[in-house]
Amino acid sequence: QVQLVESGGGLVQAGGSLRLSCVASASITGINAMGWYRQAPGKQRELVALMFTFGGTTYADSVKGRFTISRDNARNTVDLQMNALKPEDTAVYYCMARTSHAYWGQGTQVTVSS
Numbered sequence: 001q002v003q004l005v006e007s008g009g010g011l012v013q014a015g016g017s018l019r020l021s022c023v024a025s026a027s028i029t030g031i032n033a034m035g036w037y038r039q040a041p042g043k044q045r046e047l048v049a050l051m052f053t054f055g056g057t058t059y060a061d062s063v064k065g066r067f068t069i070s071r072d073n074a075r076n077t078v079d080l081q082m083n084a085l086k087p088e089d090t091a092v093y094y095c096m097a098r099t100s101h102a103y104w105g106q107g108t109q110v111t112v113s114s
Contacts, residue, residue: 003028006095009108016112017083022095022105024076033098034071034078038091038110045094049080062088085112 008020020036035050049069051057057069068081078095090112095105 003103004095004097004105006093006105006108009093009110011111011113012085014085014087014112014114016085017081018085018110019082020080020093020095020108020110022078024078024095024097024103026076028076028097028099028103030099031073031076031097033096034076035069035096036078036080036093037096038089038093039107040088040091043091048093050096051078082110085110087112087114 003025004022006022008018012018031053033050033052036048037045038048039045047060048063049059049067051069051071053073066084071078091110092107093110094107097103
């Protein structure tokens, strides 16, 4: 049963932009936060951006000022607008929805060429 579906990854040159989108199944109820994580080869998965249902966002220091997270609580969607991309942003990006349990998407590849 598919719970989270991501879209929008791809290949872009440094300085370019991409927008990631994620929709969570209606079967996931009581979401208190949705956001994006990423994992580069040989590295641990790390938080990119998180938005809480009742207000507040948090960003990794490395993406502040370049990435913007947005949510539609009614539609269970979360987007990530990524601007001024750098080669070090290259990773698989995962959508996450949190209730008392963390649900994960299958991941979408973002590759930034120099």
